[in-house]
Amino acid sequence: MSPAPDPSPRPPSAPRVPAELRPVGDDEAPEHDDVLREVAVSWTGAGRVDARGVRIVGGRVEQADLAGARLPLLDLEDVVIAGGSLANADLRDATWRRVEVRGARLTGVRLTDARLDEVTFRDCRIDLAALSGARLRRVIFTDCLLRGCDLQDLQGEDLRLESCDLREADLTGARFSRTELQACPLDGVRSLERLRGVGMRWEDVLASAGAFAGHLGIRLTDG
Template identity: 60%
Template sequence: MAAPSAHLPRDPDAPRVPADLPPLERDADAPRHDERYAEATLPWGDAAGTEARGVTIETARGEGVDLTGARMPMLTLLDVALRGGSLANADLRGASLRRTSLDRLRLTGLALTDASLQDVVLRECRVDLAALAGARLRRVVFADCSLAGSALQDLRAEDVAFERCDLTEVDLTGARFVRTTMRGCTLDGIRDIERLRGVGMAWSDVLAAAGAFAGAIGVRLLDD
């Protein structure tokens, strides 16, 4: 892990996932309540609508996993790499994600209310209209993601980086950010944009978002 600085977020630890993992040995077309799945490639390409509480997944890979609309509260992911597939409209409230990477997943409408994300990287994911209210993020990276319209009320973010993300109309009411950066992000229509106090941004990004910041503090624009 890179050494921390006073202002820049610390890098997340990468998932500890072997390059080659066997498929699950037992029949498992979909996750089941309170089951633990470890050291395997996940086969859930057609598991939309699954209902399974308290599932634990450790040291696993998944390609094209489809858990659209799944109800899996209290899910635990540890050392997991997922690529492609969908968790759109899934209910993962209270989940714990640690050393996890999510690449090119559809996460529209995902519920991660009161979840804990530590050492997590999301790349090229659609996280629009998602619910992260009350979630706790530590050493998390969002890269080339859309979070448009998502609810981040009372979010607690420490060592978080948003890189080239669409944050249009995100609700930041009550959110708190520590050692957080935003680079190349769209900030139009953010609710409670004042919550970005202390977030690190490049000057070019500050200028691009000048209208949003001016509106937040009540600046009255004059005709040239």
């Protein structure tokens, strides 16, 4: 008999970023369908940035202030995003491949219908974000705030969440395969049944017993 398939999520590959990068600042603000290769981006235009279909290949986005920016169809390949803000940015229909995001603020970011393939989020605020209809493959979230996120109809494959706050997230219609949660609070999560088949440690199941009981309508007694 052939061995059973490993249910553990496959980890993402690290971005391949060249050692030498060309600086790109506010004097080179993005325009529609721009393609930027081997660049170190430090835009601070925030809400003034409005460009559709921008593509960055092999680069870094460092301490950029893109809060409220409009960058739909943002295409990132082999990119590191370090610090800065994408809060309330419009990134719908984005496509990301081999991307690492660390220490960034993405509160309220719009990633609806995005395609994220081999992406790592570490120590990020992603609360109140919209990822409805997104497809995530080989994605890791570590030490991230995901409270109140809209994850409706999200498709997650090879997904791992470690020490992430998922309270009050909406999982309506979400689907997961080869997915694991570790030390992730689930209080107030909508449609908890969508976690069927997800891997969790026994101690995490016990810690979330109140959330599961509330979702199932179980009445607790003193006896």
